Amino acid sequence: MSAPVVIAARRTPIGTAGKALRDVTVDRLATPVVAAVVDDVWPLGAARGVDDVVLGNCLGPGGNIARVSALAAGLGEGVPGVTVDRQCGSGLAAILQAGQAIRAGDARLMLAGGAESASTAPQRSHRVPPDGGEPGPYDRAPFTPPEFGDPDMGAAADALARARGVTRERQDAYAAASHAKALAARDAGRYDAELVPLGEVTSDDRPRRLAPAVLARMPAAFVPRGSVTAGNSCPNSDGAAVVALVSDGLRGGRPGLRLVAGAVVGCDPRLPGWGPVPAVRRVLRDAGVTLRDVSAIEVVEAFAGQVLAVTDALGLQPLDRDAALVCADGGALALGHPWGASGAVVVVRLFSRLVRGGAPAGTLGLATAAIGGGMGVAGLFEVVR
Template sequence: MVAARRTPIAPKGGALARLTAAELAAPVIRASVDETGLAEVGDVVLGNVMGPGGNIARVAALAAGLDVTVPGMTIDRQCGSGLAAIITAAEAIRAGDGRLRIAGGVESCSTTPIRIADGVAYDRAPFAPPGHPDPDMVRAAQDLAVFDGIDRDRQDAYAARSHRLAVLTQGHRGFDAELVPLAGVTADSGPRERMPTMLDRFPPLFPGAGGTLTAGNSCRDSDGAAAVALVPAGAGLPGLALIATATVGCDPALPGLGPVPAVERLLATAGVTLADVAAIELVEAFAAQALAALTRLGLTDQDSRVCADGGALALGHPWGASAAVSVVRLFSRLVRSGAPAGTLGLATAAVGGGLGVAALFEVVR
C-alpha cells in the first residue's frame, strides 16, 4: 500500500449530504492514483453497504477520469466492506496481476435510497435467515453491554477519549495529509471539544433497567470515502505491506464480538502477538462494542495504541468506508509519521450478522 487518502467525514444530512456515493469516492480514487505516479490501473474495488447499486466502483472510477478499460467491482461485507475490498484487491495482485489497484470504501448515508419489498419500505435487509438472531447493530450493542456488564460511565469515558484525541489531532493538523477536501469541506465535522462534558446528558436509547447505550456513546451515521493504492511487493516505494488477513464468523446475536476471533486467527497466522503491534485501528461503532472486543483481546480501555487520534465515535461511521478509513489512519500513523521499517499495524471491524474482519500491515521503507 503506497498511498492512502480519504474525504472528510460528515454526519448524515450534514456538509456532504448532496454528494452521491460515486461523487464522494471519485476524488479519493483520483488522489490515490496521482500520489503513486503510476499510470496503469488494473481495477478499482470499493466497499459499499446501502448505495443505489449499479457498481459504484465502476461509476466512481470513470468519474475519477480513469481509462474506460478499468473495470471496477463493488463489495458488500457491511461495516467491514472497505477492508474486505482492500483484501480482495491485494489477493488479485498476489495471484499474479501486478498492475496498480485502488481499493477502499464509500458511503453516502444521506442519499441512501428507500428500499421496498412487497410494497413496504424497510431500513435494512436481514443479517441472518429466519430461525437465527437478527438484531440491528444498535440493539446488538446494547445487548452486548448487558452481556458483559459494561456500564454507562465506562462507555461514556471511552467516547470522551475518542473525542478528546480527535480534537487534539485536528488542532495540530494531524489529519490534513490524508484528507481530500471536496464540496468546500476541508475537515471532519464530528469531533467536538465539548462532547466529554455533555455525555451524561444524553438519554438512554433503550430506557429501563440496563439501558446504557446513548447517542453520545454511539457513532453517528455519516458520509465519506477512503481509498488506498496497492502495488506488488518490491515496487521500491515506502508504504504498508499487507502480511496477513482473517475474516471469521461469530454469533449473530452478538456481532460486535467479531473482531475477537478475527484478530486471534490473524495473529496466529502471522506468528505474532498484540504486544508486537504498534498501532491498532478498531472501527468504534459503539463504545460498548469496542470495549467488549478490546477486553477480550486483553487490551485496556486506555491503550494508547488503539485509535490514537480518535475513532468512529468522534469522526463518524460511513458504513462501507469505515474499515478503509481505519487503514488510511494506519498509513498516516505509521508511514507518514516515519515509523521504522518492520513496525506492525492492525485494522479490524465488526460486521452485522456476526462477522469480524482483520488485517495486519508492516511498514516498508
C-alpha cells in the same frame, strides 16, 4: 507470490448524515479520492496502469459504484471495477480482496476502499413483500435469517456490553476520549495529508468536546434502560476512503504498509460486535506474532461498548495503558461511521500514523471491524521503507 503493499492512502472529510456532505452522492464521494490516490502513485500508474478498482458499499443506490467512480476519475475505459458489500467491514474487506489479487499474481496495481452516503441512500421497497402484505419501504435488508435473531446493530451492541460487563460509565469515558483525541489530532494537523477536500468541506464536521455530565444525562438509545446512548455511539455518516496497493516489486522503494495477513470470520449473529476478537486472533496466529508486537491498532468505533468488549477480551486497556495504541487520533465515535468506507478509513489512519508518521521498517499495525450478521474482519500490516 508477491506481497501487496499499500503505498498511498486518502479519504474525504467525514460528514454527519444530513450535514456538510448531504448533497454528495456516493459515486461523487468516491471519485475525487480515487483520482487523488492515482495522482499519489504517479508515475507508477502511467507506467503500469490500474488493474482494478474494488470499493465497498452497503446502502447505496445499487449498480457498480466502483466502475462509475473509476470512469468519472478518468482512469480510462480499460480499468474495470467491482463493488462489494460486507456491511461495516466492506472497506477493509475490499482492501483484503485487492491484496489477494496481487498476492496471486493476477494484478500488480489495485485501488481499493469504500464509500457511503447515508444522506442520499435511497429508500427501498418490496414490490411483493415477503409477508404478503402491502408494498412499502423497509429500513434494511436482513443481516441473518429470522431464527438467528437478526438484531439491529445498536441493540446488539447493548447486548454485548451487558454480556461482557462493560459499564455505562466506561462507555461514556471512551466516547469522550475519542472526541478529545480527534480534536487534538485535527489541531495538530495529523489528518491533513490524508484528506481530500470536497469543495468547501475540508475537515471532519463531528469531533467536539464532550462534557461527562452531558454524556451521563443521555437516555438509552436502543434498549430500555440500556447503556448505549447517542453520546457513546457513532453517527450515520457520509465519506469515502481509498488506498493503492502494489506488488512489492513495483513499489520502487516507496514506503508503505505491507499486508501481512487478513481474515474474515463468523461469530454469534446475535452478538455481531464480537467479530473482531476471533478475526484479530486469527491474523496474529497466521503471522506468528502477538498483540505485544503491534504498535498501532485501529478499530471501527461503531459503539463504545462494543469496542471495550473487544479490547477487554484482547487484553487491551484503551482508557489507560493503551490509549496511545488504540485509535490514537480518535475513531468513528468522533469522526463518524460511513458504513461501507469505515473499514478503509482505519487503514488510511494506520498509513498516516505509521508511514507518514515515520515509524521504522518492521513496525506492525492492525485494522479491524465488526460486521452485521455476526462477522469480523482484520488486517495486519507491516511498515516497509
